[in-house]
Amino acid sequence: MKTVQISLNSIDKVKAFVNDITKFDNDFDLVSGRYVIDAKSIMGIFSLDLSKPIDLSIHAEDNLDEILELLKPYMI
Numbered sequence: 001m002k003t004v005q006i007s008l009n010s011i012d013k014v015k016a017f018v019n020d021i022t023k024f025d026n027d028f029d030l031v032s033g034r035y036v037i038d039a040k041s042i043m044g045i046f047s048l049d050l051s052k053p054i055d056l057s058i059h060a061e062d063n064l065d066e067i068l069e070l071l072k073p074y075m076i
Contacts, residue, residue: 005053006074018042027059
């Protein structure tokens with residue numbers, strides 16, 4: 001598992017982010033304070049405070065480099 005910080009500060013960014021990570025079968029969790037939600041859930045993402053950076057936990061081993069490359073536009 002790897003954790004990176006991302007920023008999803010606009011509606012378009014959230015939609016693009018969800019579309020990008022749903023291409024993978026891996027599990028992704030967004031952690032904001034004491035809340036942990038499924039990163040593939042648009043409704044769940046909008047329940048978080050998007051004005052601050054969010055921790056993204058990536059549950060992957062084999063295709064981690066490919067995932068990180070795809071996530072570059074969102075990473076801080």
